[in-house]
Each structure stands twice: as C-alpha cells, then as structure tokens.
Amino acid sequence: MTTPRRITPTNPPSPEYAFGYRHQPRSGNEINGLGEPDYRQPEHVFHNAGTEPIEWQALDDFFGNISPWPILRHVVANAWQLRNKDGRTARHRVTFDDEQSAAAEMKERARTLGAELVGITHVTDESLFAGHSVPYTHAISLGLSMDREEMAHVPQQRAAVEVLRVYRAISRTAIRLARQIRSLGWPARAYGNPNSTDVLHIPLAVSAGLGQLGKHGSVISKEFGSNVRLAAVLTTLPMATDQPVDIGVEDLCRKCRRCVVDCPPGAIFDEKQLVRGAEKWYVDFDKCIPYFVKTDGCAICIQVCPWSVPGRGPSLSDQLLAKRNS
Numbered sequence: 001m002t003t004p005r006r007i008t009p010t011n012p013p014s015p016e017y018a019f020g021y022r023h024q025p026r027s028g029n030e031i032n033g034l035g036e037p038d039y040r041q042p043e044h045v046f047h048n049a050g051t052e053p054i055e056w057q058a059l060d061d062f063f064g065n066i067s068p069w070p071i072l073r074h075v076v077a078n079a080w081q082l083r084n085k086d087g088r089t090a091r092h093r094v095t096f097d098d099e100q101s102a103a104a105e106m107k108e109r110a111r112t113l114g115a116e117l118v119g120i121t122h123v124t125d126e127s128l129f130a131g132h133s134v135p136y137t138h139a140i141s142l143g144l145s146m147d148r149e150e151m152a153h154v155p156q157q158r159a160a161v162e163v164l165r166v167y168r169a170i171s172r173t174a175i176r177l178a179r180q181i182r183s184l185g186w187p188a189r190a191y192g193n194p195n196s197t198d199v200l201h202i203p204l205a206v207s208a209g210l211g212q213l214g215k216h217g218s219v220i221s222k223e224f225g226s227n228v229r230l231a232a233v234l235t236t237l238p239m240a241t242d243q244p245v246d247i248g249v250e251d252l253c254r255k256c257r258r259c260v261v262d263c264p265p266g267a268i269f270d271e272k273q274l275v276r277g278a279e280k281w282y283v284d285f286d287k288c289i290p291y292f293v294k295t296d297g298c299a300i301c302i303q304v305c306p307w308s309v310p311g312r313g314p315s316l317s318d319q320l321l322a323k324r325n326s
C-alpha cells in the first residue's frame with residue numbers, strides 16, 4: 001500500500017513557447033471580466049466545443065491538433081458516447097412522494113452509476129454562459145476523483161491521460177443517469193464534455209455543495225481536494241436542492257501559497273480579484289492558457305494543493321473550522 005504524499009512536479013517545462021499569435025487576441029482577462037465592478041454572465045474564452053467563434057480559437061484549435069493519441073482517444077470516445085446525452089422522454093411520468101425523496105433516489109442512482117460526489121442545485125444565470133439558455137430547472141452535479149499516482153506526473157502526458165480518462169468516466173455516469181431520468185418521464189440532458197458548452201460546472205458544483213472555490217480557480221472538495229473532475233445532468237424533475245458548504249477552504253487559501261509558488265507561468269493571484277462584480281479567487285488567463293497548451297493541460301496547481309493529499313481533507317477541514325471557531 002502506497003503512502004499518501006504531496007505531489008511536487010518534477011522539472012516542469014519553463015513558460016517559453018514555440019507558438020504565438022501574429023495578431024494578439026483581446027486579453028482573456030478582459031473577456032472574463034477581471035476588474036469589472038458590475039455583474040454580468042461569463043463569456044466563452046477558451047474551449048467552446050465548436051459551438052461559436054471565440055477570441056482564442058486559434059490556440060484552442062492548436063491545442064486539439066497537437067494532442068497525442070493516448071489523450072485524443074479519450075476525447076474521441078467521450079464525444080462518441082455523448083451522442084446519447086439526450087433523447088426521447090418516456091410518455092408515462094413517474095412521480096415521487098416529495099422533492100426530498102426524488103433527490104435521495106437520484107443521488108443513490110448517481111452513486112450506483114459511479115459518481116463519488118453528488119449534489120443538486122437550481123439552474124441559474126450564474127451557471128450559464130452569456131447568450132445561452134436551457135429548458136431545465138435543476139442540475140445534478142457529479143464528481144469523480146482521479147488516480148493520485150497517475151497525477152503525480154503533472155504536467156506531463158501521463159497525467160493528462162488520467163484527466164481525460166476520468167472525464168470520460170464521469171461523462172458516462174451523467175449519460176446513464178440522464179437516460180434513467182428520461183425513462184421516468186422527465187426531460188434530462190447529460191453535460192459530460194470538459195470543453196465548455198452551455199453550462200459552467202464549477203458554479204454548479206459549488207452551489208450544489210460539492211466543495212468550495214480554491215485559490216487555483218478549481219473546486220476543492222472535502223473528500224478529495226481538487227483531485228476531481230466534474231459533469232452534470234440537467235432536468236426538469238423537481239428535487240430538493242443542496243446548499244453551498246463551508247469546509248474551511250477560505251481559511252486555508254488565504255494563508256497557503258503552494259499553488260502560487262509552484263505555478264511555472266505565475267498565473268495564480270495571491271489575493272482575491274474583482275471579477276464581474278464579485279471578489280473571488282481568479283487565475284490569470286493570459287499567463288495560464290499558453291502553459292496549459294504547452295503541457296497537455298498542466299494541472300500542477302490542483303495537485304500540489306495540500307487538500308488533495310488522499311485522506312487528509314476531512315481532518316484538515318475539521319482543524320480549520322475548529323481553529324476559526326476558537
């Protein structure tokens with residue numbers, strides 16, 4: 001049995017690139033709303049699943065074109081299985097005694113299908129990209145952890161293969177859960193593409209109580225830290241919703257600088273930033289994405305996070321909250 005350990009990237013590549021724009025696109029930070037005092041919905045910047053043109057499309061295309069086959073095969077397989085992301089809804093509608101029992105059954109079904117984290121929330125403007133709408137009222141947010149030993153190889157290809165493998169697996173869970181909900185007579189659609197489509201998975205996961213936003217811009221869950229990948233099922237099935245949780249992430253991130261120090265391009269801010277009217281943790285897009293492309297998706301920041309050490313999260317949360325309360 002291996003001993004849980006903190007991951008330290010081995011000789012990560014320097015932030016020097018063999019590619020660049022002839023005509024530099026508008027800053028991704030500007031598109032994301034960095035420094036804006038008023039709320040607005042987010043816009044696509046990078047990754048849009050080919051649904052609309054984006055400012056950084058050339059780099060997005062380049063990223064896809066240089067992906068090696070071990071990574072690409074999971075992308076292709078996921079795209080193929082997502083042909084079943086929605087479908088016909090059964091004519092006969094099954095009803096539940098109340099919204100609590102409906103939520104409990106959907107969560108149990110999700111776990112049986114392979115999800116390790118499950119939460120339910122309402123679909124709101126904050127979870128949709130600007131200009132997009134969906135005919136659903138509720139979202140079932142799903143999470144699945146990655147193999148820690150495989151992720152020890154960030155930011156190299158081996159870790160990237162694990163990331164896409166888990167995306168494919170949690171996507172399959174979402175597809176099967178959506179199919180089951182449709183068989184009960186309720187419309188449902190699986191969102192299992194790691195590329196952005198209509199919805200933003202992180203706001204859904206935070207709202208559904210799967211975890212909190214960390215300094216590195218990813219969700220930190222109590223059980224697995226940020227060593228998780230997300231998917232979702234959107235539906236009209238009325239269900240009791242979960243609430244956002246406070247597991248002590250703010251207490252850790254305010255003092256911890258691990259991801260800041262280990263980020264090769266220096267993309268992680270040490271303090272919260274004003275983004276579209278809210279103070280929040282934010283990652284510098286213009287610094288992060290070129291390195292992300294160079295290193296098959298990087299992921300250094302989410303793996304060096306002390307909360308991602310297997311088995312450490314629950315006790316760390318208890319310690320942080322106890323210290324705050326005392």
